[in-house]
Amino acid sequence: MKTYMATNETVERKWYVVDATDMVLGRLASQVAMILRGKNKPTFTPNVDTGDFVIVLNTDKVVLTGKKPEQKLYTYHTGYVGGLKQIPYAKMLADKSDLAVYEAVKGMLPKNRLGRQMLKKLRVYKGAEHNHQAQQPIELKLGK
Numbered sequence: 001m002k003t004y005m006a007t008n009e010t011v012e013r014k015w016y017v018v019d020a021t022d023m024v025l026g027r028l029a030s031q032v033a034m035i036l037r038g039k040n041k042p043t044f045t046p047n048v049d050t051g052d053f054v055i056v057l058n059t060d061k062v063v064l065t066g067k068k069p070e071q072k073l074y075t076y077h078t079g080y081v082g083g084l085k086q087i088p089y090a091k092m093l094a095d096k097s098d099l100a101v102y103e104a105v106k107g108m109l110p111k112n113r114l115g116r117q118m119l120k121k122l123r124v125y126k127g128a129e130h131n132h133q134a135q136q137p138i139e140l141k142l143g144k
Contacts, residue, residue, distance in 0.1 A: 006045040011038075013121075015053045015137035017130070020101065021061040023142065029104035031142045032056060036109065036118045049114055053121045055137055059097040060126045064089060074100070098124040 016035060020028055034040055038050030064072065069090035077084050092100045102124050109115040123132065 004043065006043045006048045006050050008048060011043070011048065011050050013052050015055065015132065015135040016140040017055045017057060017137040018140050018142055019057050019128075021058045023062060025062050025064055025100065025104055028056075028062065028142065029101065029108055032105050032122070033108035035140075036105070036121055047114070049117050051118055051121060053123070053135070053137075054140075055123045055125070055130050055132055056101055057125050057128050057130060059101045059124055060093070062093065062097060062101060064093070069093070074103070098126050 018028070018032060032054050035054050036051040038044050038052070041050055044050055070088060072089045073086045074089060074092045075084065075086045089100065102122065105122055106119055109118050123130065
């Protein structure tokens with residue numbers, strides 16, 4: 001019996017819609033990253049992007065557990081001297097919840113060329129509306 005190795009030409013991609021209402025940020029991000037990577041398919045190949053497209057809706061209703069909203073910080077550097085910025089996740093989820101979900105998923109994908117290619121298949125929206133009806137996305141229920 002031969003081992004099956006997927007190629008870019010043989011991969012069939014689907015579009016999925018995920019409703020993030022009342023989901024924990026980390027659990028949501030890990031499950032979305034798994035779909036983007038293609039680990040939910042039997043044809044998963046580590047060196048080929050076999051994943052599907054994912055649309056995440058209602059990111060403004062994502063929750064964090066425990067004291068994370070006050071204690072966890074989103075940190076970035078502007079590139080200038082003394083340009084270290086830190087934003088508490090409570091403020092981050094209130095203002096830019098789509099960026100918080102995007103960064104959480106980004107951190108769970110491989111840090112290479114292939115990971116950046118996988119991240120391009122992620123669409124994140126604050127509200128319940130998206131403009132990808134032409135792709136006929138399938139609604140996906142993730143474990144809560």
